[in-house]
Amino acid sequence: MSLKCSKCGTENTEDSVFCKKCGEKLSPPPPPPPSEKTTHPDNNSKSSPPPSSTFKQKDIAKNSTSEDVFSLYRKKHSQPVEHKFKSSEHKNDEDTKFTKFTKPEKPGQYKSTSKQNKSNQQKQISSSSSIKSSSSQPNQDLPYDLKVPDYLENKQNPARNILFIGSFIVFLLIIFAAIIFVPRIKDKFFPSSPDHSTDYEPPGLVLVPGGIYRIGSYKAVFNDEVPNFKVELDSFYMKETPVTNYEFSKFINETGYLTYAERDSSIGFWTDSTGYQHDGANWRHPRGMDGPDAVFDLPLHPVVQVTWYDAAIFCNWLSEKENLELQYDTITWECKFTNGYRLPTEFEWEAAAQGLRRSTYPWGEDSPKATADSAQANHAGYLRVGEFIEDQQAMNFSSIMEHMRLDGYQFTSPVDAFPPNDLGLYDMAGNVWEWCQNYYDLYPPETYTNPRGFEDGEYKAMRGGSYGHDYRYLRRSARGKNVPYTAVELIGFRVMRLKSE
Numbered sequence: 001m002s003l004k005c006s007k008c009g010t011e012n013t014e015d016s017v018f019c020k021k022c023g024e025k026l027s028p029p030p031p032p033p034p035s036e037k038t039t040h041p042d043n044n045s046k047s048s049p050p051p052s053s054t055f056k057q058k059d060i061a062k063n064s065t066s067e068d069v070f071s072l073y074r075k076k077h078s079q080p081v082e083h084k085f086k087s088s089e090h091k092n093d094e095d096t097k098f099t100k101f102t103k104p105e106k107p108g109q110y111k112s113t114s115k116q117n118k119s120n121q122q123k124q125i126s127s128s129s130s131i132k133s134s135s136s137q138p139n140q141d142l143p144y145d146l147k148v149p150d151y152l153e154n155k156q157n158p159a160r161n162i163l164f165i166g167s168f169i170v171f172l173l174i175i176f177a178a179i180i181f182v183p184r185i186k187d188k189f190f191p192s193s194p195d196h197s198t199d200y201e202p203p204g205l206v207l208v209p210g211g212i213y214r215i216g217s218y219k220a221v222f223n224d225e226v227p228n229f230k231v232e233l234d235s236f237y238m239k240e241t242p243v244t245n246y247e248f249s250k251f252i253n254e255t256g257y258l259t260y261a262e263r264d265s266s267i268g269f270w271t272d273s274t275g276y277q278h279d280g281a282n283w284r285h286p287r288g289m290d291g292p293d294a295v296f297d298l299p300l301h302p303v304v305q306v307t308w309y310d311a312a313i314f315c316n317w318l319s320e321k322e323n324l325e326l327q328y329d330t331i332t333w334e335c336k337f338t339n340g341y342r343l344p345t346e347f348e349w350e351a352a353a354q355g356l357r358r359s360t361y362p363w364g365e366d367s368p369k370a371t372a373d374s375a376q377a378n379h380a381g382y383l384r385v386g387e388f389i390e391d392q393q394a395m396n397f398s399s400i401m402e403h404m405r406l407d408g409y410q411f412t413s414p415v416d417a418f419p420p421n422d423l424g425l426y427d428m429a430g431n432v433w434e435w436c437q438n439y440y441d442l443y444p445p446e447t448y449t450n451p452r453g454f455e456d457g458e459y460k461a462m463r464g465g466s467y468g469h470d471y472r473y474l475r476r477s478a479r480g481k482n483v484p485y486t487a488v489e490l491i492g493f494r495v496m497r498l499k500s501e
Helices: 057-063 066-077 115-127 158-189 245-255 308-321 346-354 397-407
Strands: 083-085 099-101 205-208 211-215 229-233 236-239 268-271 277-279 433-439 460-463 479-482 496-498
Touching: 205 346, 211 346, 229 346, 236 346, 245 308, 346 433, 346 460
Parallel strands: none
Antiparallel strands: 083 099, 205 236, 211 229, 236 496, 268 277, 433 460, 460 479
């Protein structure tokens, strides 16, 4: 192929650089235009794809690998989502620039779209094999196939649920504590006046479990405590304290009932510091009409100067208040022994007194102490008031009365002044004697199931001892007796009822 000089037109050889005639530098001819089909240097049957800046999806799938397809997909959809946030410091500044934030990797983590952060985030998105979406981020500005499903978008925060449940439980505990403790605090610091209030308040009851109990004593201090025998009792409820002046006054104020001692001044009597007995006492004035004590000054002390019949009528009133069957026929004074309030039999009383430990005293086996700082019951120490001796002048009654103060109380004490037994029953020893349901007599040597005791006789049985008796009468097997129409300052009562099935 020859080269033609552009200046003089002389034909030169193909390998010539300068024109042989005029010395002009020769320039190579322009390349031929490309043809539609270019022959492959190795194989004429193969052809290269036509040059093009745009590829169709089917061409990509046909001629590219899976890595090429996904890399192109990521480049297309990996642009960060920008949210505009206007600073609160420039709310009224129209020229304030908006700070751009990128889509967070985790909920609550927004990063500024600086050049470095933006490039780093793009690298992370492009190198990730899967795109994770947070349920807390909005779905707007995302491709359809990258949107978070609705059931994840609306999912609640577990920590918020736990906080809500915890707050609700605390609220219930506060309500429960208020129901339990507020009435007790109110009664303690703002007690109602027993002289005017007639609202009914159910007595506090303690469950005495049923079972087999030993009644009586192996080593009898008194002859009427033997023999020791078994009884089988059903479960029953016993009032945790003797009936108080406050509780008895509610009964009186509502019914207008007059006790036997209020009707006949010769029934109720009391003993002065010299040992002389005086008539004219009643439950309102247990130490006489001119005495220093009155029930309205002693609302939490046990009611005294009440006969056995007064106690039975109080039980009927209590049953009526709770819609239970009345237990006493006020004509014959027979008891029905059904599920209503009544006085406990001696056997029920002794079973409750010995408690779960089946002990001699409510607190255990040791003799009671008679010191004010460690007394376990209200009693007369090791002396007894009212011992009958021929020479009344020989008995120094004043010294006995002084000895009675060693436990902190000369006469009655509040019903919860000393610790209860292991069942939660107070004053099962000392303070006042308590009327029982049955008549008094010696025990027969037999085993009984729910015994009712003697149903006739001259005396009604009593249990528990009193503030005027020594430690021997505080034992749970010790027995007492008195005529049922007697009213004295040493006798009170407590109530019970059977457990409903």
